[in-house]
Amino acid sequence: MVDNFEALYEKLNRLAKMASDDRILSKKEMFGFLEQVLKQMDQLREEYTKLLQDHLEELSRTYQEIATLFELNSMFANVVDPSEIFEPLTQTLRQTVAFKAIMIELTILGNVLEYEKSFDRQNLIAQAKHLLKDFEGVVLIEPEHGMELKNLLSVPVRSGGTEWGRITLIEKEDGIFTAADRKILEAVAFQMAATCERYTRLRREIERQRIREQLEIAKRIQTSLLPKRLPRSHHFEIAAQMVPAIQVGGDYYDAILIGQCVLVTVADVSGKGIPAALLMTSLRSTLRALVKNAFGLSRLAEELNSVLCEDLEEDRFVTIVLMCLHENGEAHIINAGHNPIVHVRNGQIDLLEARTLPMGIMKDVNYEETVLKLDPLDTLVIYTDGVTEARNQAGEEFGFERLVKTVKKCWNKSADAVMKEIQDELRFFCGDAPQHDDSTLVVVKYFG
Numbered sequence: 001m002v003d004n005f006e007a008l009y010e011k012l013n014r015l016a017k018m019a020s021d022d023r024i025l026s027k028k029e030m031f032g033f034l035e036q037v038l039k040q041m042d043q044l045r046e047e048y049t050k051l052l053q054d055h056l057e058e059l060s061r062t063y064q065e066i067a068t069l070f071e072l073n074s075m076f077a078n079v080v081d082p083s084e085i086f087e088p089l090t091q092t093l094r095q096t097v098a099f100k101a102i103m104i105e106l107t108i109l110g111n112v113l114e115y116e117k118s119f120d121r122q123n124l125i126a127q128a129k130h131l132l133k134d135f136e137g138v139v140l141i142e143p144e145h146g147m148e149l150k151n152l153l154s155v156p157v158r159s160g161g162t163e164w165g166r167i168t169l170i171e172k173e174d175g176i177f178t179a180a181d182r183k184i185l186e187a188v189a190f191q192m193a194a195t196c197e198r199y200t201r202l203r204r205e206i207e208r209q210r211i212r213e214q215l216e217i218a219k220r221i222q223t224s225l226l227p228k229r230l231p232r233s234h235h236f237e238i239a240a241q242m243v244p245a246i247q248v249g250g251d252y253y254d255a256i257l258i259g260q261c262v263l264v265t266v267a268d269v270s271g272k273g274i275p276a277a278l279l280m281t282s283l284r285s286t287l288r289a290l291v292k293n294a295f296g297l298s299r300l301a302e303e304l305n306s307v308l309c310e311d312l313e314e315d316r317f318v319t320i321v322l323m324c325l326h327e328n329g330e331a332h333i334i335n336a337g338h339n340p341i342v343h344v345r346n347g348q349i350d351l352l353e354a355r356t357l358p359m360g361i362m363k364d365v366n367y368e369e370t371v372l373k374l375d376p377l378d379t380l381v382i383y384t385d386g387v388t389e390a391r392n393q394a395g396e397e398f399g400f401e402r403l404v405k406t407v408k409k410c411w412n413k414s415a416d417a418v419m420k421e422i423q424d425e426l427r428f429f430c431g432d433a434p435q436h437d438d439s440t441l442v443v444v445k446y447f448g
Contacts, residue, residue: 076191082106082199086115093188097181099169101125106157106165108196109203120171128152128170142176153177155185159193167192219244222277225284231257235327237445238264239415241423242438249438250276251384252284256291260327263291266442267320268338268384282311283318297324301334301367308360317358321382329374329446334367339388342381342404343372344411349404376448379411379418386439390426393433398426415445
């Protein structure tokens with residue numbers, strides 16, 4: 001167009017020069033010359049008008065694309081579940097890219113979400129599915145490719161290392177899919193991926209919150225199964241506490257008044273968390289049911305082991321201490337695979353080691369009881385391995401030696417005071433290190 005303007009300028013300049021040279025032009029020459037100039041000006045006007053129209057159309061398309069992107073951005077910002085946006089997305093997208101059919105397929109948290117809509121013949125979608133089986137990434141099919149479909153544009157929905165699915169537009173109604181169409185669809189895919197991420201994080205957070213709530217309920221239930229008040233008499237004082245590592249656990253203690261004696265139990269179910277807590281609950285129910293039959297301690301242990309062998313899986317077992325305390329100071333004890341019981345008399349330490357297998361491993365085990373005659377002020381400390389194996393931030397274990405050393409310092413105090421001393425020493429040693437195992441401590445003080 002610039003060349004045309006220059007040629008017109010040259011003609012007008014030549015006409016002006018001829019007039020300035022005092023040359024007399026005939027009317028015919030003058031009109032002929034002006035006619036050429038007017039024709040050329042008309043041609044230039046038409047070209048300029050067409051150029052303006054093309055620019056206006058391009059601006060209009062760009063405006064429509066930008067408006068569509070703003071609308072889509074607003075739409076995605078106000079949605080949580082990606083499936084809620086499929087229908088409005090289709091209507092908005094079709095205002096800018098006139099496609100005949102659309103497919104959206106997403107996989108979120110194992111669930112497949114599919115959306116298909118055709119504004120033309122129904123087999124478009126089936127043909128598109130067949131074609132896409134052989135392609136990955138961005139797929140652009142044009143008429144010259146000789147495919148079943150005239151044209152197709154498909155963009156993956158991905159973010160980071162996760163591919164959520166893809167969005168596919170099938171057969172543009174007028175012409176082919178352009179670079180602008182691809183940009184818009186890629187923008188949609190980007191927003192869709194962000195929505196999938198948000199939805200996934202939200203669902204996982206909801207699930208975590210639900211599990212936390214359920215674990216909190218389970219913790220309250222488990223805590224309610226422990227003795228609300230420990231038996232007290234002029235002869236014995238008992239103090240106890242259980243702290244699960246992850247809200248619920250497999251440690252268990254109990255103190256059951258049976259006639260003139262008290263049955264003290266400390267048990268540790270193998271494993272942690274909910275499975276161990278469920279087994280602990282079963283153990284408690286079984287033990288309390290068997291106690292009502294007035295068995296001797298050995299018979300009680302054998303019956304309990306028999307039930308546990310039937311109920312527990314092969315890789316599960318229970319270490320347990322059963323101790324029947326009599327007013328005359330006799331303590332009948334069975335230690336089935338549990339940690340040594342610490343017996344303190346006049347500051348001297350004696351250990352009551354396990355003599356039999358843990359329960360739930362083998363049937364027909366003979367559980368023989370040990371009889372210990374307690375003297376006034378004798379102290380017994382029963383614990384689970386969550387106490388001795390508690391670690392500090394350097395990874396060191398609290399250990400049996402520290403436990404014994406702590407007990408020796410405070411053995412002559414009350415049962416509550418002894419337990420508090422051990423707990424304080426344990427907290428000081430562990431500091432801010434996370435608790436990795438359930439921890440249970442029972443202290444028995446005999447007064448005579």
